[in-house]
Each structure stands twice: as C-alpha cells, then as structure tokens.
Amino acid sequence: MSRYTSATPADRAEMLAAIGVDSVADLFEQIPEPLRLREPLALEDGLGEAEVYERLSALAARNEDAERQVCFIGAGMYDHYVPAIVDAITQRSEFLTPYTPYQPEISQGGLQVMFEFQTAMSELTGLPVSNAGLYEGPSSVAAAGYVVMGATKRRRFVVSRGLHPHSRETLETYAVGYGAEVVEVGLRDGETDAEALAAAVDDEAAAVFLQSPNFLGAVERVEALAAAATEHGALLVVACDPMTLGVLKPPGEQGADIALGEGQPLGNRLDFGGPSFGFFCATEEQIRRMPGRIAGETDDVDGRRGFVLALQTREQHIRREKATHNICTAQALNALAAMVHLAWLGREGYRELGELLVRRTAYARERLAAVPGVELLHEAPVAREFALRLDAPVDRVLERCAERGIAAGYPLGRDYPEYGDGLLVAITERRTKAEIDDLADALGAAVAAEAVAA
Amino acid sequence: MNQQDEQVLTIYERSKPGRRAAALPVAEVPEPPLAELIPAELLREEPPRLPEVAEPEILRHYNRLSRRNFDLDSGFYPLGSCTMKHNPRLNERVAALPGHARLHPAQEPARAQGALELMWLLQRSLAEICGLPHVSLQPSAGSHGELAGLLLTRAYHADRGEARTKVLAPDTSHGTNPASVTMAGYEVVKVATDERGGVEIDDLRAKVDEDVACLMLTNPNTLGLFDENIAEIAALIHAAGGTLYYDGANLNAIMGHSRPGDMGFDIVHVNLHKSFSQPHGGGGPGAGPIAVSERIVPYLPRPRVVRREGDNGHGPHYDLDLDRPKSIGRLRGFQGNFGVFVRSYAYILSLGADGLAEASETAVLNANYLKARLAEGRAGDRLPIAFDRHCMHEFVLSGKPMKRELGLATLDLAKRLLDFGFHPPTIYFPLLVEEALMIEPTETETKESLDAFADAVERILAEAEGDPEVAKQAPYTTPVRRLDEVKATRQPVVRQQL
Numbered sequence: 001m002s003r004y005t006s007a008t009p010a011d012r013a014e015m016l017a018a019i020g021v022d023s024v025a026d027l028f029e030q031i032p033e034p035l036r037l038r039e040p041l042a043l044e045d046g047l048g049e050a051e052v053y054e055r056l057s058a059l060a061a062r063n064e065d066a067e068r069q070v071c072f073i074g075a076g077m078y079d080h081y082v083p084a085i086v087d088a089i090t091q092r093s094e095f096l097t098p099y100t101p102y103q104p105e106i107s108q109g110g111l112q113v114m115f116e117f118q119t120a121m122s123e124l125t126g127l128p129v130s131n132a133g134l135y136e137g138p139s140s141v142a143a144a145g146y147v148v149m150g151a152t153k154r155r156r157f158v159v160s161r162g163l164h165p166h167s168r169e170t171l172e173t174y175a176v177g178y179g180a181e182v183v184e185v186g187l188r189d190g191e192t193d194a195e196a197l198a199a200a201v202d203d204e205a206a207a208v209f210l211q212s213p214n215f216l217g218a219v220e221r222v223e224a225l226a227a228a229a230t231e232h233g234a235l236l237v238v239a240c241d242p243m244t245l246g247v248l249k250p251p252g253e254q255g256a257d258i259a260l261g262e263g264q265p266l267g268n269r270l271d272f273g274g275p276s277f278g279f280f281c282a283t284e285e286q287i288r289r290m291p292g293r294i295a296g297e298t299d300d301v302d303g304r305r306g307f308v309l310a311l312q313t314r315e316q317h318i319r320r321e322k323a324t325h326n327i328c329t330a331q332a333l334n335a336l337a338a339m340v341h342l343a344w345l346g347r348e349g350y351r352e353l354g355e356l357l358v359r360r361t362a363y364a365r366e367r368l369a370a371v372p373g374v375e376l377l378h379e380a381p382v383a384r385e386f387a388l389r390l391d392a393p394v395d396r397v398l399e400r401c402a403e404r405g406i407a408a409g410y411p412l413g414r415d416y417p418e419y420g421d422g423l424l425v426a427i428t429e430r431r432t433k434a435e436i437d438d439l440a441d442a443l444g445a446a447v448a449a450e451a452v453a454a
Numbered sequence: 455m456n457q458q459d460e461q462v463l464t465i466y467e468r469s470k471p472g473r474r475a476a477a478l479p480v481a482e483v484p485e486p487p488l489a490e491l492i493p494a495e496l497l498r499e500e501p502p503r504l505p506e507v508a509e510p511e512i513l514r515h516y517n518r519l520s521r522r523n524f525d526l527d528s529g530f531y532p533l534g535s536c537t538m539k540h541n542p543r544l545n546e547r548v549a550a551l552p553g554h555a556r557l558h559p560a561q562e563p564a565r566a567q568g569a570l571e572l573m574w575l576l577q578r579s580l581a582e583i584c585g586l587p588h589v590s591l592q593p594s595a596g597s598h599g600e601l602a603g604l605l606l607t608r609a610y611h612a613d614r615g616e617a618r619t620k621v622l623a624p625d626t627s628h629g630t631n632p633a634s635v636t637m638a639g640y641e642v643v644k645v646a647t648d649e650r651g652g653v654e655i656d657d658l659r660a661k662v663d664e665d666v667a668c669l670m671l672t673n674p675n676t677l678g679l680f681d682e683n684i685a686e687i688a689a690l691i692h693a694a695g696g697t698l699y700y701d702g703a704n705l706n707a708i709m710g711h712s713r714p715g716d717m718g719f720d721i722v723h724v725n726l727h728k729s730f731s732q733p734h735g736g737g738g739p740g741a742g743p744i745a746v747s748e749r750i751v752p753y754l755p756r757p758r759v760v761r762r763e764g765d766n767g768h769g770p771h772y773d774l775d776l777d778r779p780k781s782i783g784r785l786r787g788f789q790g791n792f793g794v795f796v797r798s799y800a801y802i803l804s805l806g807a808d809g810l811a812e813a814s815e816t817a818v819l820n821a822n823y824l825k826a827r828l829a830e831g832r833a834g835d836r837l838p839i840a841f842d843r844h845c846m847h848e849f850v851l852s853g854k855p856m857k858r859e860l861g862l863a864t865l866d867l868a869k870r871l872l873d874f875g876f877h878p879p880t881i882y883f884p885l886l887v888e889e890a891l892m893i894e895p896t897e898t899e900t901k902e903s904l905d906a907f908a909d910a911v912e913r914i915l916a917e918a919e920g921d922p923e924v925a926k927q928a929p930y931t932t933p934v935r936r937l938d939e940v941k942a943t944r945q946p947v948v949r950q951q952l
Binding site: 003004005006007011012014015016018019020021024026027028029030031032034035036037040041042043044045046047049051052053055056057058059060061062063064065066067068069071073075076077079083085087088089091092093094095096097098099100101102103104105106107108109110112113115116118119120122123124126128129130132133135136137138139146164166167169170172173174176177178179219221223245246247248249250253262269270271272273274275277287293294295296297298299300301302304305306307308309310311312313315316317318319320321322323325326327328329330331332333334336339340342343344345346347348349350351352353355356358359360362363381382383398402407410429432433 | 459462464465466473474475476478479481482483484485486488491492493495496497498499501502503504505506507509512513515516517519520521522523524525526527528531533536538539540541542544546547548549550551552553554555556557558559560561562565566567568569571572579582583594595596597598600601604605608609629630632633634635636637638639642679680682684685708709710711712713716717725727733734735736737738739740741755756782783784785786787788789790791792793794796799800802803804805806807808809810811812813815816818819820822823825826827843844846868869872877878880883897898899900901927929932933934935936937938939941942943946947948949950952
C-alpha cells in the first residue's frame, strides 16, 4: 500500500468522471500493449515505517563507522565535527525541499545563501569568483579540464601525481569525451617533481593541475611550480583542502587561475562518500566559462535588493548544446551546510581550527615516526595528513589496529604501487592526543607482531 | 535602517569583530609558532574574512532567510519534469544513523558490509524497475548519468573499432541532453516531433546512419506523452548500430507499469531526487544511477558494487570491484551519493512493488484530472493543451492565445500565481510549444490542491480580462518583486565586497 498519496475511492471516481474515462488503466492505454507490464515488479510489497526503520538500522549496524572506530582515515574526506546548528538549519523544510531557484521572487533565501557561500569560498581561495558548488571534488577537477580547454584552445593537461587518484582518474574519464590528453608528472620526496613538471609543460599545454596539500599530505610549493605553467601560457588549476586555508597561503595568491576541491570537510558528514559538494573558484577572466549555478546581486522593480541566478546564458537550460557545462541539479544543500559551518567557525575560529590541525598533525607525525618499524615516507611540510612507511604488510597492520578499534589510515598501495607499504594518516579536531597516543601504541604493537610472525 | 533592509542583510553585514560561535577543543599538544612547522612563505598572512557572529544570531539569520524561500512543504509545486513529490522524513532519519552518516568512504569493504549490501539491494531494485540487468549508482545527478551514458556509448563503439560522431535528440529534449552530448565530444542532431507529440519517424529515418552513436529519448517525453512508436524507434537505432538512451526524468509516470529495458533502451538514468523522493535541497543533492543492458556492462564506471557468494559455509559478502579493464573509469570520487541511496532505498522499501505502481497511477490520474480542470472555462480557451490526448504524469499548455488576446505572457501568469501561493509550472519549455507551461502535479497532491490551482488560474485569467496590468506587474506579495536579471548577467556581482 502506498503511503504519501491522498486520493480516496470517492476522489478517484470524481476525477475519472472529470477526465471522461472509466478507470486509470484507460490512461495507460497509450503505452502499447506489448510494453505494458503484466506482472507486478519483483520487489517486496511495501513495509510499515517502523519496519523500514528496522531494516535500515540493521544494515547501518553492520558498518564500522567513526562512532565505533577511532578514524584516522582521510584521503579526501575527513571525520570533522559537524556543529548541531548545521543540522538544525539544513533540515528546515524551506531549505530541504525546494527545487533549484528558477523563480527568484520566492527563492531569496536559497539565492542569498549561494551569494554568501560564493563570498566565503572566494575569501578562502583568494580568487574573485566562485560558483555555488558542483557535485564533489574529483568531478570538479574534470569540470576544470573543460574550462581550461575552452580558455586556451589547447588539449593537453599536465597533472601532478600528487593530485587525488580519484581526481586524476575522473579527469581522464571526462577527457576521453571532450578530447584531451592527460600527462602525469611524478613526485619526488613527497612533492611534485619541479624539473619533471617544467619538462612536461610546453606551448600545447592547456593547464597544470596541482593539489596542495597533495595526496601524500605535503604542502606543495605552488608559487615555485606555477612558473612552469605561466611561461608557456598554460593555466594553473590548484585543488585544495578547505580546512587548511585558514593557515595556508590561498591558491589565488600563488598564481592559481582556478582553485577547487572537495567541500566535505566543511559541514558535511562522511556519508560513505557523498553527498558532499565541490567548490570552484576562478579569476574574472573565466567567469563566463564557469560550470554550475552562480547567484548574483540585483534589484527588484521597487529598487529593493535581491538575488538571482546570474549568467544563466552559460547554462544548459538556456544554451543547450552551447552551454559551458551540462550540470543542473548539484549540491545546494551541502553548500548551505558548508556556509553555516563557516559562519559558526567565524574568522578566528576558522584560523584556530587550521592551527589546531597543523599542531596536532605535527605531534602525531613525530609520535608515529618514533615508533620502531615506522618511518616517514617524506619529510615535506604537512598540514593535516602525512604519509608513513611501515616495516610490515600494511593490510595486516591495519587489521590488527582495527581489532583494537582504530582505523589507522589509508593504505597508499591501493593507488600508488610504489608506496605499497605506505600508510596515510589524517588528523581532525576530533582526534585527541590520547587517541593519537593509542594509535602509536597500536601501530607499534602491530608492526612488532608482524615482524615476529614473519 | 527600516525593517525591509534589515531582512536582507547578509551574514557578513551582521558581523562584528570579536564575536564568534565556535568552541573548539584545546590543543593538548605543544603549540609552537606555525612557521616552525610549515615554511613561512607557504603560510597565509591574514585569515579569510569570514563572518564574526554568535550562534543565536547565525540561527536567526538563516531562519530569516528560510522564510524567504517557497518550498514543497509550504504548498503546491507543479514544476514540470522535476517531480516535486513529498519527501518522507523517515528517509532523513535513517540517512542520519551514524552507521551511514559517519562511515568513511575508504573504510575496508569488509567493515562496510551494510553499506555495500544496501547499494547492492538498491542496484537490484532499480534494475528491476528499469527492466535492465545491471546498475551503477555512481553518477551524481541526471545530467551526470547522461554524460556517463554517452561515454559508455563511446567506449562500446570504440571497442568495436567504430568512431561515431553524432547523437540524435528530439527537439523536445531536456537542455541537459544536448549539453551532455557536447561535453562527451559528439555533435547533436535534432529530430522533429510529429503531430501526436512523438518522434517524427520519417525525420528520424532520414537522420539515422552509421555516424549515429546514440538516440537520447525521454519516454514519456517532456510533453508528458508516451511515444507509441518506441518499438519501431528502437529497431531503427539498433539496426544502425547505435545505442538507445533513456532520460529517466519522467520515470515517475511508469513505475511498475512499463520498463525502459523492455522498450529496447540500452542505458537508462534514474533521478533519485525525482521519482525516488530524495529532497531537492534547493538545487541538490541528487543522484543519477544508470541501468544498462548486457552489451554495455563491460564499460560501466569503476568501482562496481558486487556480491560474491560465500564458500565453506560462509554467507555472501559484498565488495568494490576495481578490476574492470574495459571500464570508462571513474566519474567522481568514491562510491557516489550514498546518503541519497539510503533515502531512496528506504522509499522503495516503504512503497514496495504495489506502492510504486500505485504512485505512478496516481501521478497519471492527478495530471489528467488537472488537465481536465484546465480544459474548462477560461483556461480552456486561453491556455489550450499543446497536444490534445491523455497525458501521462505531466502535460503542456500553450499560453499563445492568452498572450494574443489578453496581452499576458506565460511569464506574467507564472508571476501572478506566486501571489496565490503556488509555485508556477515550468515555463517556456519544451521549446517547440509557444508560451509553454509544463505542469506536473505528482501523486502526493490532494484533489483539493489541484482544484485550488485550477481555480487560481481561472481567477487570474478573469482578472486579466478586466485589467491585464495586474498580472503584468505581479507578484506583489513575495519578499521581493520582479528582479533585474539582465543586470545580473551584464554586470555580475557574484560576491560581496568586504
């Protein structure tokens, strides 16, 4: 039995009479008979609300989430604390249930949120223009590929191996479609190899793609690397972690033409990978090539301040095949969550949180590197995540740590065969000193036990 | 400052140095100057200018903004092709369970069995609803699913040593279709619509050749009409070696009644934020899973969620399969919009086979009833139906006579509806209907809502017969009145100067 509908038998009878048919089945006769399903779908019949809750709850109970395990896994998504005020605001019907604001007169709330969000992201990245959000980090990188190709009329992307593996792969997936080539530049001592980068960029390169902190946690010397791009008229795209921009120099001050990234650390839960959002900021020159929605300030006929979707002539619903991107539904609610989180942190809180991450990360890095059988994979500066090399099979070590209730980190070998024994450890404000000390103990015991077993 | 101006202050304008909300944990670890940890030239000199506001005022600010939004829980929202159906709150509750909400996407599959099983179950359910054997949940929205479908088509043909260049799409198609085609590196070729609102078969036949990679179709289409020639269309495309793509934006019309796979479609995207009740969030999040036929399976995005049968008395387990050499690759980070999957799976469990079929029946009943109501009286004269036959879940009216006879554009009617407490229909789409109004009531509306909407349209038309200026200057009761959108594009102000 379907919930959520209201038509009573009497309603139905009246409605059918008004339509002039005998039954709803008559309305389905426009579907040719051979294509009409004769049998019900092979799904269960509907369940009561309590039963559905129990089913979903039982599935959830079979996941080891960050409430049950101390989570040191990062790799692009992080176990930050989401303030209660974020849920209170994002769960309001007025934000949760409208469509994209096509009717601005009755969508001022959502449009103003977009405008505030764009201002915040522009401040964070140091670039003048922000959109209202894209799907998530890696597809935002792929979207940037389309933008730089349009801007330069060149079809080669030079990509650091320090860019998130999912971003590199997504960029390659998209590039096959829009017809671009992806060239990868390796890492040296944890950072993008500057010489290899300079050698890979030529006058055919549309853009250089960097990430800072990169996937191994290293804060890249973006300004030094930027020269390779500018010398050849290529653009610079920098993926960044929004939780580090309270302390790290923003990409806009380091020569980036586009700064983007995964927005999850701001106000969004882990959710096994989504929904979160991607942010996308750029120089003024790129504004008419930007993907996604952009809110703009304007006036109404009475001269009152208001907000609308600006530059809609870039978009698919107006420009169809000439649009700058195909995006329609994106992640507005997730961007609102980010804005509320940023307002809650405020200017000082945002900087303090960045400092807290850097200091706890420094502590954790030193503490773990002192564990016998554990060493640093690189010594480049880090902000909130760092890479280790273990003297034992990483999967076995992770298993032993998990038995002690600790998710010790991300095994680098999943994406970097050259770091097969590598472990990437992430710190958030939720990871206390005591938990870091426990991780050191657990890692030490696990590595030692594996040495004995070997 | 008057009350009106106070309403529209931004969070930055409510900021005052020294105020704050956040209470952060103490460091507990040594606190050296940052420059001892990271070289000074890599550090930021000044923190970004974020607002400085205490928690009570943040809450008031966003609550105040929320009251300047119209939403589905406030009233009727018949936005065509958007399926603004009720968003069950149970789904929010189950999505927020820590086992879902705080699960790290890189957690070992063995320690995320519940999440992977849920994804697998949702894949199976969507496969059954679509009548196709395999599903990837990865695409983040409908247009992302379209891009996936076109990249799959490219990979499928490349694997056969073919390089095709064109994609066909009807002139009634959603704007995302041609935009996705361009992004995927193909050229769009428009196919005409016949006098019954379906694909013009002769035009299609003339345009199908060995350069055609794919035909993208919505069925029922954006006129709300089921294309009765779909079997013939599918045969034409398949005979020429192309793939047939189903834009699932209108799936809400046919759940449990007809299946795209049975119609001959190779690739289908499903908008979980339309037919499967994920809230729209003011523009997302959504999800656009794709269902595909056997011949497309090898190219599906990585990773795939798979079920592996257990041995030695162990039960089945679930895994992420990355070893897919012919895959088009990833379309995004991690596994997809999992929180959306939880809500949609809860919705499918709640409705079940019987409920989904009934939902589509009621959606079609509501649309036809509202269409009948709007065929009466003034609306019948001024806003004729574009294609006069029974519709599926939505229908399209033309405001051409209204404009000619009363001087009222469809935009004016839409704006006047705001004063009556309704969200207007989709307007000026599809493009082939002049002054179009595209109306989709969905199954979760009452007969009373539909009647009230029809009555409002009648009143607006009667009012315009007396004085069209009333509607032409509307709205009057909204937080702001008509806005200068041209200015926002010519001289864009897209961030606040601080």
